[in-house]
Amino acid sequence: MEHLKTYPAFPGWYADVSWPGEAHIYKMEKILFHGKSEFQELLVFETSRHGKIAIPDGYIQLTENDEFAYQEMLIHLALCSIPNPKKGGDGGILREISRHSSVEHIDICEIDKMVIHVYKKFFPDIAVGYEDPRMHVHIRDGVAFINSVPEGAYDVIILDAFPAMGHSADVLADKCFLESIAKALRPRGVLLWHTNSEVADTIANCKIFKGSVNYAWATVPAYVSGAIGFMLCSTEGPPVNFKHPINKLNPEKNGVAKGPPKFYNSEIHATAFFCGQGWLIQQDIHK
Amino acid sequence: MEHLKTYPAFPGWYADVSWPGEAHIYKMEKILFHGKSEFQELLVFETSRHGKIAIPDGYIQLTENDEFAYQEMLIHLALCSIPNPKKGGDGGILREISRHSSVEHIDICEIDKMVIHVYKKFFPDIAVGYEDPRMHVHIRDGVAFINSVPEGAYDVIILDAFPAMGHSADVLADKCFLESIAKALRPRGVLLWHTNSEVADTIANCKIFKGSVNYAWATVPAYVSGAIGFMLCSTEGPPVNFKHPINKLNPEKNGVAKGPPKFYNSEIHATAFFCGQGWLIQQDIHK
Incomplete structure (x- = not known):
């Protein structure tokens, strides 16, 4: 241990x-x-x-008691921002994707089978997303996976891996990996991932995205800071206006999720982009 | 110890x-x-x-590194919401009040001299508010103080005491104390205080305020949850629309504060009232 x-x-x-x-x-x-x-x-x-x-x-x-805030924001900030998203890529937030009926195909790439087994056994309400018939599970390394998909394959890619965590740190900070993701997205396609620190470096790396680059945040009390940040990037084409969601969630269509979201709504979506000036300065987002 | x-x-x-x-x-x-x-x-x-x-x-x-979020919100959510606030009562957020040039008289009531000495010595940038010439310091018990002031004496009262902290807990949860505060406020006067839990009980007690009662929040990473809640109450008269601040802070008038606010601005003011639905339900704010 x-x-x-x-x-x-x-x-x-x-x-x-x-x-x-x-x-x-x-x-x-x-x-x-x-x-x-x-x-x-x-x-x-x-x-x-x-x-x-x-x-x-x-x-x-x-x-268990606050996962919803994090997971709902990670998915809906992206999927509510572009018209008619159909194909999602890497990510572990299946239950929330399931609420989007426009989505036709979901690829989830997870390197570690143990994680899926443990979640299905101990967190059944979270792992319920694996039951969505649109879901395709790939047990392999995420970087190899993203390098193997055709160019322009996806409308949306969600990266659910913490930069601070061991070996994935270097990968996520790596421009080459972000370039692979940008290639895997269609024009005006969207990448969303979370970031807790080193925001200045992250933003510098995101310059390879020729569309919009934004920063949003949500509160997750269990994390040491109580907050988590999200990077939202889009590829070339007319800018995606992340701050004004164009899709509302349909409260009657929850896919395999049991009940409506607990945190996300269109107002929260819009306000997530307002950040106390002090935090912005601390996080160098102005650079 | x-x-x-x-x-x-x-x-x-x-x-x-x-x-x-x-x-x-x-x-x-x-x-x-x-x-x-x-x-x-x-x-x-x-x-x-x-x-x-x-x-x-x-x-x-x-x-030291995140006190500004808490202190700025505690003051400006109140003082930016009513026209021309002139007299403030109990509270410890003097540096922030100092930015409001409409204020003519500030009473601060603090039971414990040791606290003031320690802050002046170790946190001089925070304690700078004591140097404002409009400030009147009263070393005595806050409840006795508020019971001694004339009816309708104040435009704004800020309560800066944690309900969880020892003997002050019962006092803050006590309707009689809130009634004393309501009496000390002029019509359409405003009370602002912070609350971390037992929101349902707090809201029930706030019914003695015949104007507006609202709940807002801010993120303060050092607190265990990373967040803090605020109750905003106004006395009878046309409702105070807390969600839409009518006073903007003047960036050139900072009183004795060294520099502009780090967290608060008019957009943050407005968004502080949007709360993830899940938190609202957990906190029984719907009741």
Whole structure:
């Protein structure tokens, strides 16, 4: 349990040590799963306040009680911004994509089978997205996958991987990878991914997207900062106006999701692009 | 150091235990102040990521690096919402009030002299508000103070005390105290205070305000949830439309503050009232 040893232990508590000099700690009411695949170490435990929590490689991924904010924003900020999105690429936010009836084909690329099994067993309401008949699951490396698809194949690509997490860090910061993604998108196609820090570097790399580049954010209380940022990029063509969603979600069409979204709506979409000036300066978004 | 012992100690780390079952912990680079008055125990230490942190009685009050979000919103959500605010009451956000040139008289009531001395010494950029010539400092209990002022004395009252903090909890949840505040306000006068939980109870108590009652929020990364909520209430008269600020801050008039606000602007003001539906439901704001 290498990652659990990083900090002196509270017996029965878990320390999320995403950032140096501080940590968010949780009382583990019950450990539900602790396993190791060839790719990562995954821990799932029950808490009194946040429900079940999933922690791959020592970085918190989600808690049952606030995952919706993160996942809904990651999907709907993109899919509500362009007319008639039909084909989605890499990503793990299947339940939310399922609400979009215009979508005809969804490819999900996940390198680690263990993750899918654990989510299906311990987070059935989240993993429900795998049941969507439009879903095509590819168990392989995301970079190899995106390099193998035809040019202009996708309307939308969602990247759901944290730059801070181990080996994926370099890949996401890498211009070449972003270029591969841009190639895989049709003209005016959209990439959405999340970013927590190094916003200035990220924006510099996003210059390869010739359409619109925007930054939005949402609040996710379980993350140490309580907030998460999103980058929205589009390829050449008339600019995509991310700040004014053109598609409203249909409250009667939820795909395989059980019930309507809990966080996202069109007003939240528009306001997500307003950022306190202090944060903007801290994050160098003005550069 | 009673409050520091609540959790098993990380040597050299501090655990903020505001909520049961989880905590935010900080590496203390240097302890700058640790003292006890007749009212509370106050700890000030240096961190690498958040600057100096002030912790009265085991609950985090502010960090140097994000205090502005909280303090600016607490003041400007109120003072930008009504025409020509002139007299402010109880509160500790003096630097921000100072930006409002319409204000003629500011009463600040603080029970504990130690707090003022520590802030002046270790947080001079925050305590700068005490230098405003319109400021009148009253060292006494806030409840007794508010009961002693004439009816209709104030345009605006800002309550800067956490319901979760010891003895002030009962007072803030108490209808009688809110009634005293309502009496101290002129018709269409405004009360603003922050609230983190028990929103349903708070809203029920706010019914004594016959004007507008609204809920807004801001992000403050250092708090465990990363967010804080504000209640905005006005007394009888034409409703105050908190969601659409009528006063813009003048970027050239910052009073004794050194430079313009870092978080607040008119757009942030308006968007602070949009809340993810899921949070609204969790917080029972619909009741």
